Each structure stands twice: as C-alpha cells, then as structure tokens.
Amino acid sequence: MATAIQINHLHASAFKHGKQPPKKLFTRRTSQLQVRAASSGYSARQLIQSGEVRPISPKEAAAAVNSDGFVLLDIRPEWEREKARVTGSLHVPLFVEDKDYSPITLLKKWVHFGYVGLWTGQNFTMLNPDFLRQVEAAVPDKNAKLLVACGEGLRSMMAVSKLYKGGYKNLGWLAGGYNRSVDADFPDVEGEEKLQYATIGGVSYYFLQLLLILQAVGKTS
Secondary structure, rough: OOOOOOOOOOOOHHHHHHHHHHHHHHHHHHHHHHHHOOOOOOOOOHHHOOOEEEEOEEEHHHHHHHOOOOOEEEEOOOHHHHOOOOOOEEOOEEEOOOEEEEEEEEHHHHHHHHHHHHHHOOEEEEEEOOOOHHHHOOOOOOOEEEEEEOOOOOOHHHHHHHHHOOOOEEEEEEEHHHHOOOOOOOOEEEOOOHHOOOOOHHHHHHHHHHHHHHHHHHHHH
C-alpha cells in the first residue's frame, strides 16, 4: 500500500469536536490539487498530494518494481552510486560535478569544500543539463512507470517535477530515499557500502564508522 500523504489546507472548522470533514471537501480539494499540479509550476509536493505521483516507501519498492512494473531510476551523482546501488536500476544523475575552473567557480568550490565537501565528501555540483534527454534516451516510452530515487528524497522530488513536465506521467517517488531503507528492502545491492550510508562521505563517514563500531561493541558486551 502506498505511503499515505495527507492533504493540508483543509478548513479547520471541519475537524472541530472530532468530526470528520465532509467527503465532498476531500473530493473538491483533491480535484483542485490535481488541476494545479497539471498546470504551471509542477511542484513535486503538489504532484504527490494530488496523487499524480505515487509515493512509495523503501519497504514497498521491491514489490513496485517486481510486481507493478516500475523501473527504478537512480538519480544520485556517480560517486554515491559507486558506493552502493540496486542491481538492475537505471542511472541518470540529476546533478553532475561542476568542472568549470573559472576564478569565480574555483572560489565557490573552495567555500563548498570548507563548509560542505570536507564533512560530507560531496563534490561541487551543477544540474545535469542533459538529464531529461538522457532519461528519454534510456526510457523513450513516456507511459513507462518510473520510480525515482535518491539518497534523502529531496533531489528525487526535483527530478520528479522535471520528468512530469517532460511528459512522464506514471511516476513514483521513493519516499525518504535510500537513507530510510534497511538491508531487507533491497536484497540485491552492489558496491562496498550499505545502500543507506552511500550519501555519507568525508569526515562524517569516519564518525559513522566509529558509531557503528561502538554500537557493535555495546551489543556484544
């Protein structure tokens, strides 16, 4: 069963004294969200709230792929995917490393390294300008079911919006991303790291390893 998404902005008076809001209110509000999601903006939250995009938890992902016909689309950058990836998943990165070496970009990279890169191991990135074209080359059928996934679920929301605007209408969103998964959710994983830890790098990675060691010691003592 898909992860429940509650629709906000309902009139507060409908919930007074424990009463349920009228069914027509839900229907009207859902219809409004569907119209808004299908028009300008293509906000990922609107698409999910309206039901245009199906939220799928990591626990439900294997069934969505094996039984419902979804193709798992991994949009993480290459360095995260190298650490851990679901066997058979399609990879088209939404963000790629920014290889511009102009003085302004070099300054930005230095600031990024000091505040983010050193601690997380993430490279300085830019939006992949060919993202939609690369997805279309890999999956030309716009009616195909795509389950869009990243580490935390935020980048995949951005990808969902781009794909929906590009004509893909049978979309799923991996709610919470791979970070919310456990080992049993994706039994076929390649790489040297656990899937749920693949976004962690830099100094943070060593803190994670220390924490895992302390947890293991605590269980054996």
